[in-house]
Amino acid sequence: MKNTVLALLLLFTAILSAQEKIYMNEKYEVVTSPAEATFYKIEEKTDKGDAIIKRLTYRLDGSLSAEQYLAVKDGKPVNEGRHKFWYKTGEPWYEIDYKNGDRHGELIAWWPNGNKKRHDFFKKDKFKSGMVWNEKGEKIEHFPYWVSASYPGGNEALQNYLKSTLPVPEKQKKGTTVKVLLIFTINEEGAISEVQVVEGAPRWYNAVAVQVLSNMPRWEPARHFGEPVSTRFRLPMSFVK
Template sequence: MKHLIFLLFLAATTLPLFAQRITETQYFDKNDDSTRKENAVTYSLTTYTDSSKKVYTVKKYSIKGQLQSDFSFRTYGVQVKYDGNYIVYHDNGHLKIKGAYIRDRLQGELTSWYANGQIKRKDEYVMDSLIRGHCYTATGKDTTWFPFDVGFTYGNGLQELFQFFGKNIHYPINSLKLGIQGDVHILFTIEKNGTVSHEQVRKSVNEEIDAEALRIFRVLPPNWKPTLKDGEPQRQQAILPVSFRVEG
């Protein structure tokens, strides 16, 4: 008797995704989605630092040319990770965050500021391990320290996600009879308010298996919690691989 096994995993990818070219300018609308120049409120300039195109920086600007952020990245296989400077500016041009990563791990001194110039955080890390850390109020008083990086989650944990898929997904009959199996990768965006958008199949098995994976994803209860940076929600892409397996 054939039966099926579902395996679910999540992987984060940093927004936005960039084409693999030496230099690229990309424009974004008010929702931070790619758009044409005439509709843009911000734009980014991607500069590769070597011929392998694996090491690059992304600087983002307001359409008027004010620098908003300056991030460094490195690709490892199919993964893109923070690797180098991580700098963010307030709308008034003052520094908001200044730190550095090595392979997505915080390294060295990390400082953040309120828009009024008051220090908000002063941490020190060794490969993501906190050595010392202090957080402050906007008036300069000590306050309870809280993590700088908090990854996205679902409900009370990913087990809720696994259980929902396991109870509700159905192996398409034709594919089951033919023994067709594989992994469907669903690419989607977790918005700052925890809603989900832009879901699409990034890696396909076949039409009916893809459709079933998307069907269940779209009726998933809206219990996503977004990534936080320094206590502020971030818009982020994620990948949900759904594995369809048959066993004889």
């Protein structure tokens, strides 16, 4: 474990020392050409110790989009400290506190006109309390700032859909399970696209899993501060006989 952590830190140090611009598209996926990019990020050391990395994300016009901090936990970089985000116009959007990868502390958000949008409190990644205001500064009913994408009817309905839709070939041995792990995009309208097999099985199973996923009903899209957003989703499928 110590060797893994050290290797990660050395990797971070190599990146940071070069101050390399890492280009990303609108989904924050790394791309090789600035022509494909919407953002770029730079990672640098901080005065909080070698294990804390500061990540700055910029729009291509040079305006700051995000300031985030990463720490190494169990060999992986995780969110740490206060993260800050800005609107395209330069006004503060929101700030959120993390500890050991969990939301822990405050989340404060503002409308573009400077009025406070919400003020939430988290402890060990659990929501504790909060208030929400409209753009005029009037208090409104609280709602979560982040809601994950979901299959209509919830997880139980999703599992029932998979059980009734996934065929099992005759040649599969009785008492066995074949698993396929897929990752895909659910856009702002709930439509599925960009399906990828990340942990596959024999070709037939992979093809069937992709087909079943592509034929699913539209999902409920993820919501960020109440607005539908595109998101990536991981889904395991099991062929059970």
